[in-house]
Amino acid sequence: MTSIRIISLAVAGILYFLAQVLILKNLVLFGVAFCFLYLMFIILLPMEVKTIPSLLISFVLGLGVDMFYDTMGIHTSALLAVGFVRSRWLRMLVSSGTFDEDMQPTVVNMGLQWFLSYSLPLVLIHHVVFFYVESLGTGLFFDSLQKIIASVIFVTIMSIIVQLLFYRRRRGI
């Protein structure tokens, strides 16, 4: 990775974070569909990013979001789970050598069907951990399930729109 690439990724991370805590935090559709778009930053990291760097990035980003949500540790634990399985999950879906290692696994690069099969399980892991840890001890199983399903759909649609608007297609290979 070139240093320009790293800087542009860092800027993207900061933009995701600010958008999450300043705007998307107040955007909850029908009281059930939350928009946790920040987790797409971890999901869309370049393919070459290994588990350890993605864990560290997840930890910092999760802590930052937690501070604004007053849910200390819950976003962090959910995002760490995504950061941990991301790299392995990617290896299973992409055989090495077929794609440029520097590439991001976005809709525009990989196509809609591939992206959905890649991102849906990861988003689901995050939301299951988040909503069940958050409602621990209240016995609201089905209310949380409703929130999980609505939020997964909402985040996926939002992230596809964001990718089509702001991510460029990479040429070559």
Place this chain on the structure above:
Amino acid sequence: MQRIFLFLYKIRAFLLFVALEAVAIWLIASNNSQQGSAIFNSSNQIVGNVLSTQSDILEYFSLASVNKGLVEKNAVLLTELESLRRPADSAYIALDSALEANFSFRGAKVINNSLNLTQNHLTINKGSNHGIKPGMGVFNEEGVVGRVKDVSRNYATIISLLHSELLISSKITTNDVFGSTKWDGGDPGFAKLMYVPRHVVVKEGDLVVTSGYNAVFPAGIPIGAVTEVKPGTDTNYLDITIKLSTDFSRISYVYLVENLQQAELDSLYQSSGLPND
């Protein structure tokens, strides 16, 4: 020995994952205790500054409704003041000091709010520099809002009434029966009134207010109105649903109440071995 190190090196990513998850779980656990550290939540200085700048901008959109609420509250207070004014030729006898006002009030602006999680919090723009202490009661002109949790120098976080672990000591105005209001984590407009015995007659529309028994709130601050009474599954208590009088989606300014005799009450409870609140 070398093999062990090689093995540990092989699973280093997993070890890091476990370590970081452990930190996250420790944070969750320490945040759920009543007195957490004020560094890692929205009452810390940097987060507070960002949130307060954001609310300074967004404030303009809610000014009309805030003004309307204040005017209505003023009208109520003026009527009350009129009824308290002594006629010109009346005599006044000061009674025992125990009957004097023992609550002091402060105002603050809400800069952060949530209502769709199961453990909701608010952040206000006043802290220990302005005399805010953990445990103070919070309400607005509509009704009860919550209790102060953590305090930093300029900001404080509040456990919202919409938090699955907050109990508010309350009573039904029509028959003075006591209970505890607790949010069940569902609809942010409704809560449960618990521990009301089965023999009590409760009707729909009965008002529920603070009881003044746990010394956090003065008596008579509105909480809500009864919308549904069911026998419930518990053999001793009724299952009562109340509509909260506070609209949590539109809170912009709140009042904080401090019981000036809290220290005396606490030491009394402690010496007699009773649990407080």
